[in-house]
Amino acid sequence: MGVFGWTNRLVTLLFLAGTTLLLILIVLSGAIESYPIDRYYWVQGDTSGISGAPAVSRWTFWGVCNIDSNGNTHCDSLAPADPISPVDNFGTTVNVPSDFVTNRNTFYYLTRFSFCFFWIALAFLGIAFLLYILSWCSYAFNKVVFLLVAVGALFDLAAVSLQTAAAVMARNAFHSAKLSSNVSATLFGIGWASVACSIYLFFSTGASFIKRAYQSHKEYVEMQKYKEQALMYQGKQEAINNGDIAESYHINDDLEQNRASAAPVPDVHPPESHQSGIKFFKIRRSQQPGDQESV
Numbered sequence: 224m225g226v227f228g229w230t231n232r233l234v235t236l237l238f239l240a241g242t243t244l245l246l247i248l249i250v251l252s253g254a255i256e257s258y259p260i261d262r263y264y265w266v267q268g269d270t271s272g273i274s275g276a277p278a279v280s281r282w283t284f285w286g287v288c289n290i291d292s293n294g295n296t297h298c299d300s301l302a303p304a305d306p307i308s309p310v311d312n313f314g315t316t317v318n319v320p321s322d323f324v325t326n327r328n329t330f331y332y333l334t335r336f337s338f339c340f341f342w343i344a345l346a347f348l349g350i351a352f353l354l355y356i357l358s359w360c361s362y363a364f365n366k367v368v369f370l371l372v373a374v375g376a377l378f379d380l381a382a383v384s385l386q387t388a389a390a391v392m393a394r395n396a397f398h399s400a401k402l403s404s405n406v407s408a409t410l411f412g413i414g415w416a417s418v419a420c421s422i423y424l425f426f427s428t429g430a431s432f433i434k435r436a437y438q439s440h441k442e443y444v445e446m447q448k449y450k451e452q453a454l455m456y457q458g459k460q461e462a463i464n465n466g467d468i469a470e471s472y473h474i475n476d477d478l479e480q481n482r483a484s485a486a487p488v489p490d491v492h493p494p495e496s497h498q499s500g501i502k503f504f505k506i507r508r509s510q511q512p513g514d515q516e517s518v
Contacts, residue, residue, distance in 0.1 A: 232359065235427045238420045239352040239372075245417035246345040246379070252410060253283025253298050261296040263413070264288070266307060266390040268397040268404035272318040273309060282307045282393070284338070304338040306331045307393050322396035333389040340382035347375030348421065351428075358431075369428045376421035383414040 252263035264283045267290075270276035277289030281296065286305030288298035305312065308330040309319045316324050323330060351371035358364040390406050397404030 231427065231431075235424065235431075236352075236355055238424050238427070239348065239355055242379075242417050242420040242424065243345070243349050243352050245413050245420065246341065246348065248413055249284055249341060249410065249417070250345060251284075253285035253288055253301055256288075256296050256298055261288075262407075263410045264407045265386060265410060266393045266404065266406050268393065269402040270309065270313075272402075273313055274315050274317050276309065276313045280309075280312075282334075282390075284341070287312050304335045306334040307389050308334070320396040320400035320402065322392070322399055326392070326396075330389055330393065333385045333392075337382045337385040337389065340378045340385065344375045344379035344382055344417075344421070347371045347378065348424075351375060351424075365428075365431060369431070372421070372424045372428045376418075376425045379421045380418050383411075383418050386414065387411060 248260075248263065251260050252265075255261065264281040267279060267281045269278070270280040271278040279290040281288045281290060282305075283298065283301075285298065285301040285303070287300065288296050290296060308327055309323050310316055310327050311331060313319075348371070351368050354364055354371070355368050358368045390411070394404045394406050
């Protein structure tokens with residue numbers, strides 16, 4: 224792998240770490256009362272006219288916090304998925320801006336679902352961050368990281384979108400009632416920055432996943448070709464070996480047939496006499512009388 228590949232991996236790792244950190248900062252909103260976390264809130268509004276509410280209320284990730292005269296944040300009544308809804312937060316509709324009353328369900332479900340989606344996004348992207356280094360040496364982990372990032376990015380986008388819609392509607396509700404209100408640029412900046420990082424991670428890990436999938440498929444196709452070539456070579460060798468054996472059998476059969484059809488070879492050696500080895504021969508009788516036939 225070249226310099227570009229390693230650079231892309233390091234950048235992706237940094238974005239995963241950054242996205243996880245941004246989501247953790249969102250989750251810490253309202254849980255810590257010290258600086259700088261006490262400056263993280265979704266929306267702030269004037270609730271001095273509402274019975275049982277502080278003069279100024281800030282809606283954080285964990286619920287409503289109040290601001291004292293010195294500007295210090297106090298979060299005493301926090302709860303999971305506490306919605307941006309003065310009707311539910313303070314248990315009254317007296318002097319509550321009318322939009323909060325008529326659209327109570329909208330505020331309630333937007334913010335409660337947003338709370339859940341942030342946790343899901345943090346879980347998926349955090350696990351992807353922990354497993355990303357393993358994906359450098361394993362295609363299976365590469366696939367898992369891409370799926371985790373895809374799901375995490377989807378829920379992160381949904382969470383920030385829902386929370387943004389609810390906060391803007393809440394600010395407009397206060398403004399409609401002639402009450403001061405503002406949306407926190409800090410926390411929403413963190414939220415949308417996490418979305419931007421998530422989208423980048425989706426395309427980055429997706430491109431890496433597609434590249435690894437293509438390489439894996441290419442290696443599989445090449446391996447299949449090698450297997451086919453090996454099988455063809457093995458078949459040829461078996462055919463050649465079978466042909467040699469058949470030819471050998473054919474030659475042996477021809478030799479056997481030639482031997483069977485050939486005439487018997489006469490014995491060139493004359494039979495030996497069964498006598499005692501004494502050879503008799505005749506000597507031609509002499510012309511002179513008195514000569515005897517010798518033996």
